[in-house]
Amino acid sequence: QITLKESGPTLVKPTQTLTVTCTFSGFSLSTSGVGVSWIRQPPGKALEWLALIYWDDDKRYRPSLESRLTISKDTSKNQVVLTMTNMDPVDTATYFCAHSGGGLAVAGFDYWGQGTLVTVSS
Amino acid sequence: DIQMTQSPSSLSASVGDRVTITCRASQTIYSYLNWYQQKPGKAPKLLIYAASSLQSGVPSRFSGSGSGTAFTLTISSLQPEDFATYSCQQSYTSPLTFGGGTKVDI
Numbered sequence: 043q044i045t046l047k048e049s050g051p052t053l054v055k056p057t058q059t060l061t062v063t064c065t066f067s068g069f070s071l072s073t074s075g076v077g078v079s080w081i082r083q084p085p086g087k088a089l090e091w092l093a094l095i096y097w098d099d100d101k102r103y104r105p106s107l108e109s110r111l112t113i114s115k116d117t118s119k120n121q122v123v124l125t126m127t128n129m130d131p132v133d134t135a136t137y138f139c140a141h142s143g144g145g146l147a148v149a150g151f152d153y154w155g156q157g158t159l160v161t162v163s164s
Numbered sequence: 165d166i167q168m169t170q171s172p173s174s175l176s177a178s179v180g181d182r183v184t185i186t187c188r189a190s191q192t193i194y195s196y197l198n199w200y201q202q203k204p205g206k207a208p209k210l211l212i213y214a215a216s217s218l219q220s221g222v223p224s225r226f227s228g229s230g231s232g233t234a235f236t237l238t239i240s241s242l243q244p245e246d247f248a249t250y251s252c253q254q255s256y257t258s259p260l261t262f263g264g265g266t267k268v269d270i
Contacts (some may be wrong), residue, residue, distance in 0.1 A: 091260040102258045150198035154207035
């Protein structure tokens with residue numbers, strides 16, 4: 043079965059760079075059509091999509107954050123990594139990774155990790 | 165960016181009630197609309213994709229309809245485990261965007 047799990051720091055300081063890793067199993071990120079996204083949710087607020095990486099290494103980013111985001115994959119390790127530079131307290135959120143199986147997640151995000159809460163504070 | 169607006173933002177209902185949640189897109193998204201259920205402290209769960217297709221394993225009391233800019237999620241008979249927050253999400257174009265959520269409680 044498909045599983046995803048996020049890992050990374052729980053606390054980062056303002057201006058630091060966040061690196062979160064999604065380790066998955068049950069699918070291959072070299073299979074045509076497969077993608078992994080990062081989505082975040084500030085406490086008590088709505089979900090916000092951040093970035094998507096496809097099986098062919100094509101990438102999509104949220105335009106308002108694109109200058110701060112980098113998404114990458116290591117197919118041999120079954121991992122997707124998101125880095126976000128210049129962290130600010132407003133970036134405090136639970137960060138989720140999620141699997142999608144077709145195009146621009148046209149069939150939705152069908153599998154999610156449990157999420158990892160990242161707090162930005164000095 | 166395509167804005168997704170849900171209404172209501174919250175509602176109170178009872179077990180057995182029929183519940184309808186609306187999601188409107190700021191421009192046409194055809195049928196590229198997905199619905200999620202989220203419980204506190206948990207990841208979202210996909211309920212409906214492509215506006216009206218039921219995700220595998222999701223009870224048939226959940227249904228979705230609509231196209232273009234107006235969509236609805238209906239729960240035909242609310243069950244105790246359905247008290248949660250429901251969010252819509254468009255997958256027509258990047259950036260992918262979510263609605264603000266509808267909290268369903270007692």
